[in-house]
Every structure is written in structure tokens, then in C-alpha cells.
Amino acid sequence: MRGQGDKMSTQQAAYLVAKEKVEIQEVPVPVPGTDEVLVRIKTVGICGSDVHYFREGRIGEQVVTFPFIVGHEAAGIVAETGPKVKGLLTGQKVAIDPGVPCGKCEVCLTGKPNLCLKVRFLGTPPIEGAFREYLVMPAANLIPLPDNVTLEEGSLSEPLAVGLYATRLVSVALDDKVTIFGCGPIGLSLLLCARLAGASTIFASDLIPERRACAKRLGADYVFDPKKCDPVKEILGLTQGKGVQVTFEAAGQPETLIQAVTTAALSGRVGIVGIPIEDYWQIPSYSARRKELAFFNVRRSAFAAEKVIDLMASGKMDVKGMVSHRFPLERVAEGLQLAAEYRDGVIKAMIDI
Ligand SMILES: [Zn+2]
Ligand SMILES: [Zn+2]
Structure with a gap:
């Protein structure tokens, strides 16, 4: 169902067009498929991996083909749901789990979807990321945020999930x-x-x-x-x-x-x-x-983002002070540069969209 919000037919997206060069481009807003949801992205954290793509254009064998959108620590508001989506409402706050594993291979079936070789991960070539206003994701990748968990905390749930997963693994x-x-x-x-x-x-x-x-x-x-x-x-x-x-x-x-x-x-x-x-x-x-x-x-995380959101909601995990800088979408390059150079006491730089 389409919401009454600020949904438009085109959107702004921040494209990496070359190493260390970002351009804002106007592109169409995608339409969600049957089991998908269109999310109005509100906050995206800048991650070390985004910085690698920005600076080096690659992480190991994962090489960027320009132009490309990075960003995977995203949270936003449900803008439109596909016809078969249940349990998510327009206007609802959600965090995005950035990994879409195949769900069928051996590691997926044995509880290690973070190792799936066919995983499609936001902001990792060739899957374009979240530094843009609208994004379509499978409904299964959206984690509803309780009232007392902010969108910024929703974005932080991705790196926090890595910490929780690693703590369990070790x-x-x-x-x-x-x-x-x-x-x-x-x-x-x-x-x-x-x-x-x-x-x-x-x-x-x-x-x-x-x-x-x-x-x-x-x-x-x-x-x-x-x-x-x-x-x-x-x-x-x-x-x-x-x-x-x-x-x-x-x-x-x-x-x-x-x-x-x-x-x-x-x-x-x-x-x-x-x-x-x-x-x-x-x-x-x-x-x-x-x-x-x-x-x-440790490779990313699995089954951990919901847990950290619960921990934040119950007040057991307080992340205040972790976000040190905030930039609007048109200043993504500045945020990436700041994070790359570890300048100005940066901890987590967040893009507000
Ligand atoms: Zn990350
Ligand atoms: Zn798999």
C-alpha cells in the first residue's frame, strides 16, 4: 500500500563515480515487488568497508564498478509495501539487515548465512547501497524499531550486531x-x-x-x-x-x-x-x-541485529556518544574522507537523509 508521506517519483542518490569522488544524481524511486518494501532511508552510518570502497575502490576481490552507491548501515520509514507483505505498516520505523543470503546452500541451512557465497549485501559490489533517499528491500530484511529506539540506533544495530556475533563466536x-x-x-x-x-x-x-x-x-x-x-x-x-x-x-x-x-x-x-x-x-x-x-x-554477523535492538530497547545497551559526526546526503564525501583520515575525533559518522 502506498503511504501519504513524501514519496516522489525520483530521488537523490550519492554515487561514487571514481575513487574519492562522490556525485549526487537524480534517479527513479524503485517499486517494491510482491514480498518487498520501499523504505524512505533516514540514517546511514559510514562503515570502515564504505571507506575502503571510497579510497581503494575494492575490498580484496570485491571491486567497485563506477558509478556505485555504498552504505549498508541503514534505517528508515516504511514508505510502501508489496502486495504480499504482512506485519509491516506504512510509516513504521525499521532497521535494515543489509544481507540477503540465498537461503538454500549448506551454510545458509546450517545457521551461518553470513558466510553464504551467494549473499547479496547492500553497498557491496554489485549490490548498490543505501546512501540515497529510497531503497527496496525484501520484507524479511526489515527489523521494526520499538518507539524508544531511534533511527540512528537502528543504523548502529548493524555494527553492534557484529560485536554481539563476535562475542558469541569467541x-x-x-x-x-x-x-x-x-x-x-x-x-x-x-x-x-x-x-x-x-x-x-x-x-x-x-x-x-x-x-x-x-x-x-x-x-x-x-x-x-x-x-x-x-x-x-x-x-x-x-x-x-x-x-x-x-x-x-x-x-x-x-x-x-x-x-x-x-x-x-x-x-x-x-x-x-x-x-x-x-x-x-x-x-x-x-x-x-x-x-x-x-x-x-569474524565475517559480518548472523542473527544478531534483532538482539541488539532488544538490548537497546530494554536499556541494557546504551550507545550514547558513539555517533560523533552527522552529515546530510550531499556531504557524504566529506563524511567518508573524515572517517578515512580518522580526523576530528571521529567515532561513527552518520548520514542524515
Ligand atoms: Zn558496517
Ligand atoms: Zn546461501
Whole structure:
């Protein structure tokens, strides 16, 4: 059913037209199919992966063909529903789950749709993303937002879902000591989820003062500035040389993975969540082997966004302060540039549309 809102026949969309170049173009508003919904996009978070496409035009084998729209951390208002859609009403606030897995392959059928090779993921070539006014998604990908969860929090549910999924995958348990290297939105999500999972002590490290301050506010017990001290030395000192049960690499930097290995305790678990620019990681193999460390690579998330929305609605997960900057659609390039250069204390930059 078509709503009475501000639905138009054309819309503005922010296209990457070359590396580091964005242009606003006027394009038709799509029409939802039988089981689909047209969403008036209101907020889209800028993610590290968007920055990779903006800067390098690729993440590994996923290469952008210009012009292309990025953006996948989206929330908005239902503008129109396809004839067979049930349970979603025009005007309703929704968060968008950006991944559409095939639903039929072995990993889909065994509960790992995040690994589906046929997944269509918003803002990942060749599927155009959400930096635009209107988007059609399958109804199954929309998560209704309760009244007390904002659209911005709906957008944050995507990176938060990665944190929750990773926390589950690495089995952070009651009383574990946890270290998080990198306090960007993903590191902060890990921090919130590790805290909720019952971690006893959380150590966090980041170069950016605003990110360290946010980590402290969100519950880190110790926060380190790697420019001023050696976090490895500090963490080992604070754990009587034993290290911690769980370490997370959430900066995508070669040295932070080495720090994660070095600070892990005997039989520790290392979660690798950051996306490095180079294809190869280096790890200190003697240390990893002697300690018999388990490594967990984390690919996006599965079955986690609804959970973080519930946690936000019930007041158990407070993400205030995570959004540090806001830009209108016509200034997407500025937001991407800011995030790319880690300027101005950026944590999460949000596009308001
Ligand atoms: Zn993301
Ligand atoms: Zn599949």
C-alpha cells in the first residue's frame, strides 16, 4: 500500500563515480515487488568497508564498478509495501539487515548465512547501497524499531550486531578478562557485548583520545594510549604476567594483531574482527603455538541485529556518544574522507537523509 508521506517519483542518490569522488544524481524511486518494501532511508552510518570502497575502490576481490552507491548501515520509514507483505505498516520505523543470503546452500541451512557465497549485501559490489533517499528491500530484511529506539540506533544495530556475533563466536564468558585493540564502532560494540556477557575486566587501546574516552564511558576498566605507553606491557603487568582469556583485534592493523597474540593467556582466544588493507597477517607463531591460542575470524554477523535492538530497547545497551559526526546526503564525501583520515575525533559518522 502506498503511504501519504513524501514519496516522489525520483530521488537523490550519492554515487561514487571514481575513487574519492562522490556525485549526487537524480534517479527513479524503485517499486517494491510482491514480498518487498520501499523504505524512505533516514540514517546511514559510514562503515570502515564504505571507506575502503571510497579510497581503494575494492575490498580484496570485491571491486567497485563506477558509478556505485555504498552504505549498508541503514534505517528508515516504511514508505510502501508489496502486495504480499504482512506485519509491516506504512510509516513504521525499521532497521535494515543489509544481507540477503540465498537461503538454500549448506551454510545458509546450517545457521551461518553470513558466510553464504551467494549473499547479496547492500553497498557491496554489485549490490548498490543505501546512501540515497529510497531503497527496496525484501520484507524479511526489515527489523521494526520499538518507539524508544531511534533511527540512528537502528543504523548502529548493524555494527553492534557484529560485536554481539563476535562475542558469541569467541564465547566470551562470565569472569573472562578481555582486551580490545581498536575502539572504533566495532571495538566499542565488542566492549558493550563483552561487558553484557559478563567479562570481569576489559582493557582497551586506541590512538584517538575521543575513542578512548568513549570506551571508558561505555565500561572499559583500563584504557591505553599506545603513543604514550606499551599496552602489552601494561596488560601483562595488570594480570601478573598471565594475559587475558580473550583478545580482539578491531583495528585492522598488523601491530594490533601481534598485540592481541602477545596479551592472550595460555589457551586464550583471539577474535580477528578488523579488516586489514593487506591480504596477509603476521603472527608471532612461537607464542601462538606455545599458548595454544585459538583464532576466530569474524565475517559480518548472523542473527544478531534483532538482539541488539532488544538490548537497546530494554536499556541494557546504551550507545550514547558513539555517533560523533552527522552529515546530510550531499556531504557524504566529506563524511567518508573524515572517517578515512580518522580526523576530528571521529567515532561513527552518520548520514542524515
Ligand atoms: Zn558496517
Ligand atoms: Zn546461501
